[in-house]
Amino acid sequence: MNEEIYEVVKTFPKFSEFLNSVTTDGEINIQGWCENIKQEYSSYVYYDIENICPVVIRYLTKLKENTHEYNTKEGCNYLYYWLYEKAHKNNADDLTFTLYKSLLSNFGDYQSEICTFNVDKITGDIFQKLKDLYNLYDHFDKFQKKETCNSSTCNCAQECVDIYNKLEDSCSNDSYSSFCIELDKFGHKYNEHMKDNDTCEHTLKSVRSFRKNNLQVILLPPISIILVISFILFILYKYTPFPSWLLLRIKKNKRTRNYLNDESYQLLHNDKSRMDNSQNEPYNIEYHSVHDS
Template identity: 35%
Template structure:
């Protein structure tokens, strides 16, 4: 299990360093993108049995405790919630699926339609909630819908699939996302290459580390909580979606 942490830690280290140097105001939005990247490209493809949110918080705390100048992450760690991360993960996934559709529709029309289905599936999850809500997520979702509908105006090769997505409530397409989807995807893609093709190494500088519990201890506690939750009628720990 430690090799997973080492790999994720390497990617997170460079990414958080980039965010800190670029603009600390981007940290909140940037950390949501980091959660999506870690889950989608690493944890989802492994037999990772620990609570994802606990692992993500632990990762941020390790980085925060290692460098005194990054102490501001404590505030973010305290307020972060799984439903917020899950919404952001779903939103980014919709953009990814739309991009994949546009890349493949010229070569494989019908096969590319699977990406549209994935977009619609995620869209339907928030139909009822966003009908009567104008929160930031629903506004960002409307911004995605605008982009989606524009792409479907000229060329839509999919049969028996909804072509346009209705907006939720009052369309607020002027919402500004703190970090552009394209830019953040590019940065994380580069870091993923580093993760895949560089030797494993700890991203924590021991000389700068403060006293803290070992990673093994934290993971062990997480596993114990996981086992205890299995005795309940349902297990919240494994649920990533709302």
């Protein structure tokens, strides 16, 4: 999931709005649903279980009811991110993962299961990258909707530029990682949108790609293969009877070719002689016939 989750971060702003809209949904009766979870995690100070569990139950219920509008896998990835955000400062990686699985299991006790696919644990490093991508898309989403950031719509675009440029060091040595590929996709999306935008005169209209046409990356695999093959041939030549065997093999093949060539030549020569003789026979017969008459 660590690679896949970067691909769905662009949908997180949408699911954030979705979660906020169902938080106070009084139509969903959750009485008794969270009692086991509250007891199990009552001693964990990192989470406000009493408030988190009802939100999760409402969120999963509405997500299940709206699969025609919301992608389940994307929604479940956001839920895991949202839970992690609640306690990331406490380095509670294992606890968050366990709580996420427990909440899904608890939901499955009352309704058919959702979020049944496997997930990997989010670590602090992965979370920070997810958060950076999320902030990029969140500000970009607000800019597209002409909402304000610090009293100005253009500030939303400027925030995108600032966050994007801040991440250059993250991709300087590994520009083809899943994170940097998604970052590059955002850059293309931003540039495409700003190309036809005539507002925000003081905001950068395009950001540069961190993924360069790196000849080292392109040429490294074939060069490595050539070096490995050369090394193997050197070892074979230096420390094994391979050269002698190869030389004998070449000589044998050469003798075989010479023999075949001689045979072919002899066959062609014999065929030609037979053809010449056969062509002369009619004339001889005709000559004798005339002479006899």
